[in-house]
Amino acid sequence: MxxxxxxxxxxxxxxxxxxxxxxxxxxxxxxxxxxxxxxxxxxxxxxxxxxxxxxxxxxxxxxxxxxxxxxxxxxxxxxxxxxxxxxxxxxxxxxxxxxxxxxxxxxxxxxxxxxxxxxxxxxxxxxxxxxxxxxxxxxxxxxxxxxxxxxxxxxERPEGYEEPVYKSAYKKKSSKSRLTKTYTVKPGDNLSVIAKKKGVTVKSLMIKNGLKKANLKPGQKIKL
The missing domain is CATH 1.10.530.10 (Lysozyme)
Incomplete structure (x- = not known):
């Protein structure tokens, strides 16, 4: 017991x-x-x-x-x-x-x-x-x-009540912001001039664009 x-x-x-x-x-x-x-x-x-x-x-x-x-x-x-x-x-x-x-x-x-x-x-x-x-x-x-x-x-929600839809607090980056920035070569431009204008280095420009030579042509698109 x-x-x-x-x-x-x-x-x-x-x-x-x-x-x-x-x-x-x-x-x-x-x-x-x-x-x-x-x-x-x-x-x-x-x-x-x-x-x-x-x-x-x-x-x-x-x-x-x-x-x-x-x-x-x-x-x-x-x-x-x-x-x-x-x-x-x-x-x-x-x-x-x-x-x-x-x-x-x-x-x-x-x-x-x-x-x-x-x-x-x-x-x-x-x-x-x-x-x-x-x-x-x-x-x-x-x-x-x-x-x-x-x-x-x-x-005690009434029949057919629809929950409000709220926008997300975080906006997705637009597709435009994800596009690679480019620069159009102007007459008289060279890699040094473009690098100085855009705050980058000549070496990075050559690597991004697969350039072996520094020769550029007016109208050419350069990735920055």
């Missing part, structure tokens, strides 16, 4: 140490996320994903000791850990404060006019650009969490 009792104690301890899994976290907090979406027009999927990301699904030390699920810094009165993150009375208070930050602090409050309550991608990228996180991959990680756990199901 004693051995069985000890086994269950160890098993319960192992479960406790393992912490909460993400699916359980979503089930526990989906309702508050949807309530905030209805009241403030921020995607519930976005709220949940940011909380999962910043709190490690409620398993981070600041979530456990401070009820801080969004990585918000500030003073706290907790004596159990030393931290630069603020404390909350409950997880719900932390969720409400995150939305309050979005609504009252610039430039986050400008996002409400740019993105609707179904556009989680736009919101994630907008929050990152507004300085919420230093990591360049923050928005991509949040979006990946939404897709992985299908959090968009909590956004």
């Amino acid at each position: 004693k051995n069985i009792f000890t086994f269950w104690i160890l098993l319960l301890s192992a479960i406790t140490l393992k912490g909460q899994n993400t699916e359980d976290y979503i089930t526990e907090h989906a309702t508050i996320a949807q309530t905030l979406m209805h009241e403030h027009k921020i995607p519930a999927s976005l709220i949940l994903a940011v909380a999962i990301h910043e709190s490690a699904s409620g398993n981070s030390r600041i979530a456990q000791y401070l009820n801080n699920h969004f990585g918000v810094k500030g003073p706290n009165n907790n004596s159990e850990i030393r931290s630069s993150y603020r404390d909350y009375l409950s997880a719900e208070e932390s969720y409400n404060h995150f939305v309050e930050i979005m609504e009252t602090r610039s430039p986050f409050n400008n996002l409400f006019g740019k993105y609707d309550k179904y556009d989680y991608k736009g919101w994630a990228r907008g929050i990152q650009r507004s300085g919420y996180a230093h990591s360049r991959s923050w928005a991509s990680q949040v979006i990946a969490l939404i897709k992985k756990h299908e959090l968009y199901q909590y956004d």
